[in-house]
Amino acid sequence: RKEVEQDPGPFNVPEGATVAFNCTYSNSASQSFFWYRQDCRKEPKLLMSVYSSGNEDGRFTAQLNRASQYISLLIRDSKLSDSATYLCVVQTNTNAGKSTFGDGTTLTVKP
Amino acid sequence: NAGVTQTPKFRVLKTGQSMTLLCAQDMNHEYMYWYRQDPGMGLRLIHYSVGEGTTAKGEVPDGYNVSRLKKQNFLLGLESAAPSQTSVYFCASSYSDRVQAFFGQGTRLTVV
Numbered sequence: 001r002k003e004v005e006q007d008p009g010p011f012n013v014p015e016g017a018t019v020a021f022n023c024t025y026s027n028s029a030s031q032s033f034f035w036y037r038q039d040c041r042k043e044p045k046l047l048m049s050v051y052s053s054g055n056e057d058g059r060f061t062a063q064l065n066r067a068s069q070y071i072s073l074l075i076r077d078s079k080l081s082d083s084a085t086y087l088c089v090v091q092t093n094t095n096a097g098k099s100t101f102g103d104g105t106t107l108t109v110k111p
Numbered sequence: 112n113a114g115v116t117q118t119p120k121f122r123v124l125k126t127g128q129s130m131t132l133l134c135a136q137d138m139n140h141e142y143m144y145w146y147r148q149d150p151g152m153g154l155r156l157i158h159y160s161v162g163e164g165t166t167a168k169g170e171v172p173d174g175y176n177v178s179r180l181k182k183q184n185f186l187l188g189l190e191s192a193a194p195s196q197t198s199v200y201f202c203a204s205s206y207s208d209r210v211q212a213f214f215g216q217g218t219r220l221t222v223v
Binding site: 004008032034041042043044045046049087091098099101102103104 | 144146151152153154155156159169201208210211212214215216217
């Protein structure tokens with residue numbers, strides 16, 4: 001079983017739709033969680049960190065469920081520019097400097 | 112403000128050749144990382160460094176070596192390239208191990 005698992009998709013949604021991605025992790029010692037966005041043939045860039053209380057940034061909401069060991073990303077009112085691959089990243093305190101990346105979920109927003 | 116810079120951006124190697132990928136960051140970060148990304152997959156950690164003069168193995172270290180002689184630079188070496196090392200290589204840096212990492216633009220390496 002992979003340490004971090006994501007639904008690869010692809011998710012194809014119309015503009016204005018709401019879409020949600022989940023990411024499960026296997027290491028209960030995991031402490032830090034992030035969502036990165038990666039455009040085609042580009043480097044990953046941080047979209048948002050995921051806090052225990054959940055956090056929101058505009059149209060994006062991230063949630064953490066420690067009991068079930070998953071994090072989620074909700075995108076409301078999808079835009080064409082949201083089309084990208086979204087990477088879930090999990091860090092553990094026992095591996096200093098080590099992040100485990102999910103394989104990514106691909107989102108395509110269509111007109 | 113350059114951030115993280117990788118050189119070269121593209122390279123084609125013949126099997127058995129060697130090369131060094133250079134990563135430079137100007138953010139005074141302690142932590143630096145080398146990842147590889149294969150089609151349809153996430154990033155896999157090759158080696159990382161938690162400070163100048165230190166290196167550690169990641170998930171897929173075989174066939175690679177690294178050095179961190181200066182805080183701002185992290186070098187990735189391939190001593191004898193193999194077709195299985197065809198990939199996109201990303202360097203990243205962060206100021207600690209629990210915050211976001213900043214990535215370079217990647218190096219597309221093809222080994223024929």
